[in-house]
Amino acid sequence: MHIQIINFNLEGISRDEYEKAGEELAGDFASLPGLISKHWLANEENNTYGGVYIWKNKEAMQNYLESELFHGVGANPALVNIESKD
Template structure:
């Protein structure tokens, strides 16, 4: 299992960001290998993120090369390049 954390700084209000995220929700639900996605608010103003849980590195790489992934900066009107971390999950507490 792979966890990916994306940190975004946006020019959008929280209300507008959530509206756009909900509009794009069906596209994310349809991604093969995406086990879960958490939409999060970071501690700084206009800072949000996504925590993705992938079934494999292959699924993550396929997503990274997709049009949906490429559309994130424009869809959320990013103020700067996103921060991205990829982590290998060693084990989970609960199944």
């Protein structure tokens, strides 16, 4: 098992808009190979959002970091200061 934490700040969108976008992407995350679970994070007071990802192994996480989904989400101009730690 491998744990990854991704944090970022929102810029130009509200928490409600972020949550709606998250709901639209939930199916894409659910179908990621090797992803056991994802727990969404939100701290509106500090404008810190993200997720805790639990992967089957580090290879599955690396595959996600190289995926279209990761790069597409990361290219969203409303998500800034993106950090990934494992």
